[in-house]
Amino acid sequence: MTWNIRFGCGVDILWFGDACGDRTVLYKKEVETNLDGLIARINQINPDILLLQEVDLYSKRSAYIDQMQYILDRTYFGYGYYGTNWKSQFIPSDGIGKMDEGNAIFSVWPLSEGTLNPLPLRTDVDALTKFFYVRESVLSGLVTMPDGKKFYAINTHLSAYSTDYTKYRQLLKYISVCDSLSFTGNPIVTGGDYNLIPPNADITDYCLIDACPGEHFHSHMDDPMHKEGSYFTPEINWLNAFYNKYESSLPLEIYKSDQPKYYSHSSDPNLDWNRSLDYLFANRHFVNGTHKVWQEFRKETDHAAVTALWTFKK
């Protein structure tokens, strides 16, 4: 299962960074309520391997809660890895302050060989912003099952707002990490929030859907012409590099046949899910027809959880 939990912000709180809102710092009660909702869903779905994105540790915006420990204490997982993506003692912008956000792998079986692979930084921002901004990464761990079978679990979160080739460079690095672990002969299962839509998606431009009040796009007078993170047209083929190498839990032809069923994100909590950004891949086959996007969980975060069944022989 993969899920971007949005640091326990939920969808009712309009965060300044991605929801046209004016909130930056959440109260402890708000974060705990939202985390409790997420945890209830995790315990309900009951996955063996859980890949989470946007997990906060002691960040000011999420009331300094250690979300790894909070989740471990309230779920059935006995093992977990955390890899930081965005760590700064103090971010002097918008009152963000102390930040530590990252990806996490939870497992019911023992984890070992935890590795954090940093991904390229954004190259479309100024030096000051780059210094304080997120460095996305790939987190991996070796899972050992009770019968001795081993496989690698790999989690990533690619840049949401880059407007140049940053995300493509991150994707290539991510694929190289998957390749290196796959070459060990062990099965790998990987997933995360790629911030990319499937190569055969019909809608590739969400600028107007995502526009905040007062924002204008697509006119020659508009600068920028497209909203950051909402214009996928130039990136539409990038994920082919992954589809060509690994098995997806959601084959492209299945996705094409009923796209809204597989949407996993919407930046506006008042709209239905309207794009697919969250994926599961492996170097072994998934069980046909088991890919599920948990669209019914709309209040927990701005992403829907994605699950699939995966089997492999020793």
Add this chain to the structure above:
Amino acid sequence: MKAIGFIIIIILNLTFRIYGQENSTFKPYSPNSYILSKGEWNYSLFSKGEYGLSDKVSLKIHPVWLFFAPSIALKWTWIKTEKYSFSFLHGLSSPTPIMNLLAKKGTGGLISPEFDIPFMLCIENKLIFALNLQGGHKVIGDFGMEFALFNDKLLPGSSIDLPVISPRSAVYYKNLV
């Protein structure tokens, strides 16, 4: 003399704020109990400068920061000998203007603009002692209390959790340090 020694030990144990210091005009941080002579002055880049109003009373104020973070203090000598001295310091300050200035969107926003910063007035009262050592060195300690008065509640998320730059703002959130 025994009583004076006892007081010094108590102050040391209560405050744990002890400074070593040399005599010089420029002091980045100078909680000295010594009062300047009338007309004499010390200055500092970050903390308040000091001006001797008389041989027993000095005024502490920062000429630039006064407009962003108003703060003023009076220091007066209680006991002064060649070996040691005791002074009292009474100060008033208001962090409201600087916090409002820093509560902004974008770069430089150390506080989220979602917070309304109430008017705050801080009252500081402190006893400072200085013990002269050999070679012009001093050991300085202080003991005091600071209270903050509000016209509204200051929400905890508005704090600037940055050591060194704003290390002493707990009074705004707990009403006492």
